[in-house]
C-alpha cells in the first residue's frame with residue numbers, strides 16, 4: 001500500500017497568510033484535511049478562524065500561500081470557483097430568499113436547463129435520504145426555524161455536489177436536540193466520504209463530532225491534535241495558552257429584595273400568535289434568575305416587553321412597585337433597567353455596525369450630558385477601559401464594530417450594558433459565539449453584578465451553565481411559565497421535562 | 512474544474528485612501544482623454560477647448576462671479592439632501608422643496624415689499640424655510656404614519672410644486688404690467704438680496720451652512736441620532752430614540768435648507784419667481800452629495816467643480832459657436848467617468864483566474 005495517497009487529501013493549505021491593514025488575521029497557516037474526516041477548528045474570538053475559511057470559500061484572497069484541492073493546485077477567487085471545486089460553506093448569516101420555498105432556494109443560481117418542480121423535488125429527496133436531511137420542499141423560508149434554514153443551506157451545498165463542507169459556528173443558534181440532528185447529518189456525510197470542517201466554541205461538541213482538532217491562536221496554527229488523544233482541559237490550554245479552570249462560581253448574597261415583578265403579562269408576537277401567556281414572576285436584587293426554554297418560547301418577547309419595545313396585551317411589569325408598562329424605552333432605561341439581547345445574527349440589535357466602539361458605547365447614554373452638543377470623551381475613556389477589562393481585540397476604539405470578530409462585538413454590547421450601572425440587568429444569550437475564555441469572563445461579570453446587588457435575568461441556552469450560575473431557574477414553554485425551581489435542587493432532566501411542557505411546583509416566594 | 516468566466520466583479524472593501532485617490536485621479540485623466548477624442552471628432556483642438564473651460568470660469572471678475580452664482584444653489588441644496596440621505600431617507604424632492612421655498616418667500620417679496628429691507632429679507636428667509644420644510648415634512652409624515660415610499664412621494668411632490676408656480680403665474684400672481692404673456696412681476700429692489708463683493712450674499716450663507724452642517728452631523732446629539740436612525744431604526748428605538756420625531760425633524764431641516772436655496776435663487780439671482788427657479792439643481796444636488804460621500808466640506812469642493820464645468824462650457828460654447836448639445840455631451844462624458852470611478856472604488860474586476868492564492 002502507498003503510505004500517503006495524494007487523492008485522499010481534500011484540502012491542503014501551505015503558508016496561507018491574510019492581513020487586514022496591520023492586523024495579521026492568518027499567519028502562514030499549514031493545514032490539511034482528508035476525505036471522510038471531520039476537522040474541528042478551535043480558537044479564541046478573533047483568532048482568524050472565519051477568515052481562514054473565507055479564503056477557502058472564495059470570499060477573501062490570501063495574501064500568500066498555496067491551496068491544493070484534491071491534489072491539484074488551485075486558485076479560488078470567488079464563491080463560484082469554490083463551488084466548482086466542490087467546496088461549500090455554511091455561514092453564520094444565512095443567505096436565503098425569504099419569500100421563496102425550499103426547492104426554489106436550493107436550485108437558485110445553479111446552471112443548467114429548467115427542470116420541472118417534480119423532477120427537482122425527486123432529486124432533492126434523493127439527496128435528503130442519502131444524508132438524512134429533513135426538508136419540507138414547499139415551505140417558505142420565512143416560515144422556517146433557524147434549524148430548518150440551516151438544513152436548507154446544507155442542502156444547497158450538497159445539491160451543488162460539494163464534497164467539502166465548511167460550517168462556521170453552526171451550533172451557536174441551535175438547541176441541543178437540533179445540534180444532535182445536525183451531527184447525525186454530518187456523520188452520514190463523513191461515511192459517504194465528504195470532508196468536513198466545523199468551527200465551534202463548544203468543547204463538548206468538538207469532542208463528540210471531530211476526528212482531529214486544529215487550534216488557532218492570534219492568527220497562528222498552534223497545533224493539530226487527534227480528538228481521541230485529548231480532552232477539554234488540554235484543548236482549552238492549547239487555545240488560551242495557559243490552564244483555565246472550567247468551573248463557574250455561584251456566590252451567595254444576602255438582602256435579596258424583589259425589585260421587578262411581572263404580573264399576568266400577555267403579549268402578542270409579530271406573527272399574531274400569543275407569544276407570552278399570563279406570565280408571573282419576581283426578580284430579586286442580588287440574584288441571577290436563569291431562564292431556560294427551547295428557542296422561540298417567548299424569550300425575545302419577554303425581553304422586549306420589559307424594555308418597552310413591544311405592545312402589551314395585558315398585565316403589568318412593576319419596577320419598585322411602579323408599573324413600567326406604557327413607558328417609553330427611554331424612560332425605562334432611566335429607571336436603570338438594562339436589556340441586552342444577542343440575536344441570532346448577533347449584530348441585529350443594540351449596536352450600530354458602521355460605527356466604532358466609542359459611538360456604540362454612548363448609544364444609550366448620549367442624552368445624559370446637557371445641551372445640544374455631544375460629548376464623546378467619557379465614551380472614549382470607557383471604551384478604552386472596556387478594551388482592557390474585557391480583552392477586546394480591535395485596532396482602535398474608532399474601528400467600525402462590523403470589522404471586529406463576532407465574539408468581540410458581543411463584548412462591546414455587554415460591556416456597555418454593565419457599565420451603565422443598572423438595577424436590573426436583562427441579558428439574553430450573552431455568550432452566543434463567545435470562546436471559552438470570554439464566556440467565563442462574562443459569567444464572572446454577571447456574578448460581579450449580582451454581588452453588587454443588581455437583579456440579573458439571564459436567558460441562556462446551555463443548561464449546564466444555567467444550572468451552575470443561576471440561583472433560580474424559570475422554564476418557558478410556548479410562552480408559558482412551566483415553573484420556577486431552585487437551581488441547587490434541580491436536575492437537568494427535570495428542567496428538560498419542563499422545557500417540553502410539564503408543569504412543576506414554583507419557587508417564586510416573596511421577599 | 513475552474514470557472515470559465517474571463518472577467519467578473521468582486522466587491523472590494525479594502526482599498527486604502529491612497530489607492531482611492533489614485534483611482535480618482537486616473538478617472539479624471541480618462542475623462543479628459545475621452546472628452547478630448549470627442550472634441551477632435553467635432554473638429555476642434557481639445558487643449559484649447561479645455562483651456563477655455565477653465566479660463567472661461569475664471570477669466571474675469573464677472574466670470575468668477577457668475578461661476579459662484581451657479582454654485583450657490585447647488586451647494587445649498589446638496590447640503591439639504593445630505594441630511595436626509597444620512598438618515599437613509601431618499602429625499603429626491605429637492606426640486607419641489609426649492610420651488611416651495613421660493614413661492615413662500617415670494618409672497619412677501621411681491622405683496623409686502625414696503626417693509627423695512629432687513630426685516631423683509633428676514634421674513635422671506637423664514638417663509639422660505641417653512642415652505643421647503645413643509646414640502647419635506649409631508650412625505651415624512653406619510654412615511655412614519657403609513658410607511659409610504661419616500662422616493663416616489665418626494666418625486667411626485669416636485670411636479671405638484673411646479674404646477675403651483677404655473678397656477679400662480681397664470682392666475683393670482685400674474686403681473687398686470689405684462690401684456691398677454693403671463694409672468695410674475697420682477698421683485699422691487701427692496702426685496703432683492705444685497706451684494707457682497709459683487710455677488711448676492713447667498714454665497715456667505717452657503718459657506719456658513721457648510722460649517723453648520725459639518726458640526727451638526729458630527730458634534731451634536733441630533734446629528735448622532737440621524738446617523739443611528741440611518742443605520743438601523745430598530746437599534747435607534749432600542750436606544751430610546753424617538754424615531755418618528757427624528758425623521759420628521761430631519762426632513763423639516765432637509766426641506767427647509769432646500770427652501771432657503773429657493774429664496775436665494777429667486778431673490779438673489781432671478782429677481783422674480785420663475786418656473787425655472789430650481790431648474791434641475793435639486794437633481795444635480797443628489798449627484799454632488801454622493802460624489803462628496805455626504806461630507807459637507809467635500810460638497811463645497813464638488814459643487815465648486817461642477818459650477819466651473821457648467822460656466823466654463825457655456826463660455827466655450829459661445830466662443831467657438833458650438834451647439835448646446837455638444838457642450839452637454841462633453842459634460843456628460845466627463846461626468847460619466849467621474850461617476851464610473853466610484854464603481855471602481857467599491858468593486859474591482861478580476862481577470863481570468865488571477866488573484867487567487869498564489870503569491
Ligand SMILES: Nc1ncnc2c1ncn2[C@@H]1O[C@H](COP(=O)(O)OP(=O)(O)OP(=O)(O)O)[C@@H](O)[C@H]1O
Pocket residue numbers: 020023024025043044045046047048049050051052393394403404405406407408433435
Ligand atoms: N473585513 C475585515 N476588515 C478588517 N479586519 C478584519 C476583517 N475581518 C476580520 N478582521 C480581523 O481579523 C481578525 C480575525 O477575525 P475572524 O473573524 O477571522 O476571527 P474568528 O476566529 O472567526 O473569531 P470569532 O470566534 O469571534 O468569530 C480579527 O482581529 C478581526 O478584527
Ligand SMILES: [Mg+2]
Pocket residue numbers: 049050051405406
Ligand atoms: Mg468567526
